[in-house]
Amino acid sequence: MAEYRRSVAVKIMSQWKGLTLTELLSAFKQAYVDLPPPSYVYDIGPFILNNDLCFSMKDNDKNYCDGILNSALYLERRNDGIILLDGVKYIYFVQPLRDNIQLVFLVDATHYVTLVKKQYPFGIFLSMDVFTQGRSIYSDDIGQSLVFPVTAFTSGLNYLPELTYVFGFSKRIFLLVCSVIIILAAVISCVIYKTYFSLIYGIYDQGLKETRAITENQLSFVVSGGLFFNDADIRKLHDIFYAAIYDSLTGAYSRKSFDDSIKDIIGTGDSYLCFFDVDRFKFVNDNFGHLFGDEVLIYVVHYLKDKMNGFNFRIYRFGGDEFAIIYSGELCDLIRILKGLTDFEVGGLRCSCSFGVAAEKECTTAEALKLLADNRLYFSKNNGRSQITWK
Structure with missing residues (x-):
């Protein structure tokens, strides 16, 4: 102007x-x-x-x-x-x-007032009161719908009438903008969550695959050299894992595995513990050599795995010719399979095993169950060998 x-x-x-x-x-x-x-x-x-x-x-x-x-x-x-x-x-x-x-x-x-308000962008509403000599000559009610209001005065400016300005952000626009920001934040959060969840799940899944590669010796589970371990590391770890869990000669589970498993069958009600060994195994080793003795042990384990395929069982080697079986199922099926080892032949040599079987429900502790199975094994050996004692 x-x-x-x-x-x-x-x-x-x-x-x-x-x-x-x-x-x-x-x-x-x-x-x-x-x-x-x-x-x-x-x-x-x-x-x-x-x-x-x-x-x-x-x-x-x-x-x-x-x-x-x-x-x-x-x-x-x-x-x-x-x-x-x-x-x-x-x-x-x-x-x-x-x-x-x-x-x-x-x-x-x-x-x-209209002229002044037009100077401000959309969403910023100007509420104005016009005063002269302390009394209002113009006022609007926009100020009632503002957030973060700021007041300014022109009483010290001799080229303008005495005015009071109230600047603020429209409450309606403010709530709308806040709603849009919240929705965008929620969408962004979902995208970030999905992205990081996929990343973390991918790491977790690859960890499981490499664990299976170690326990099952399956390098096909390892992608692009592995995330945590490379192929050489996995082979070494598998050898360590296998040596800790299995008997390297027969493929039966180790004594340490037995100690971990025996605790789990107490209270199941249908489990059995069987201790057995090869009769006169020292004689076999001394007269036919340790390599032949190893063949006898391998035969025994392979026979049991073959005949008990489909049953809930595990075979453990304690050392030498001493073994254990943890079995869940019918006792008659176990006795029938064990009878095949009371008289068998390896390389033209007649061999036999003696067995002691104890039912889990006969004992309240793992130690008592082991003692009962061991006593029945010695009863079989002292009673002529090549037999099964289960009661």
Whole structure:
């Protein structure tokens, strides 16, 4: 607005000297015709005042001269204020030109507020109260729907009326933006969770595969050299694992595996523990050699694995020719299979085994169960060997 007035003033000043009052008024009117106001200027006038005379510079404006002369204060100096014209409150601006001549502009308070609000982006609502001499002449209720409001005053600015501005963020827009942010955060969280879950699951799954590769000696489970172990490491770990769990000669489970397993059958109600050994095994080793003795042991284990395939059982080697079987199922099936080792042949040599079987339900502890099976084994050996004792 100031730039617009400055343009008009420059045009007038270029022909100021030597003009009579009538010619000056005519020049002002022509200047405002030649320089139409920009769209953002919502004003009425200007009006030129000279003592008790008032002239409108725009032919299409209402003649508010009487109201201005009766209501405007301090016309002799630059100032502003509020006047009521035809029931509408206006902000007026007085700009002295020379002795006894003033330029007066009127701005509708509602238009003024609208003009100021248009300067702010969508979503930022400006709530404004306009005051003069401590009383409000314009107010809106936007301030009731703002969040994070900030208040500013213009009481110290002599080129503006006394105004109170309340700036803030629209509560509706604020809640909408917050909702969008929350939804986006939830979506991003889901994507991140899915990504990291897939990554962690992939690591976990590869760990399981490499564990199976170690326990089952299946290098096909290892992808691209392995995540935790390479092929060479897996082979070494498998050898260590196998040596700890299995007997390297016969393929039966080791004594350590037996100690871990025997504790689990107490209380099952249908499990049996069988201790057995090869009769006169020392004689076989001494007369036919340890390699032949190894063949006898291998035969015994392979026979049991073959005949007991499909049953719930495990064979353990304690050392030398001493073995154990943990079996769950019918006793008659176990006795039938064991009878095949009471008299068998390996390499043309007649061999036999003696057995002692104890039912888990006969004992309350693992130690008692082992002692009972061991006693029945020795009963079989002392009673002529090549037999099964189960009661």
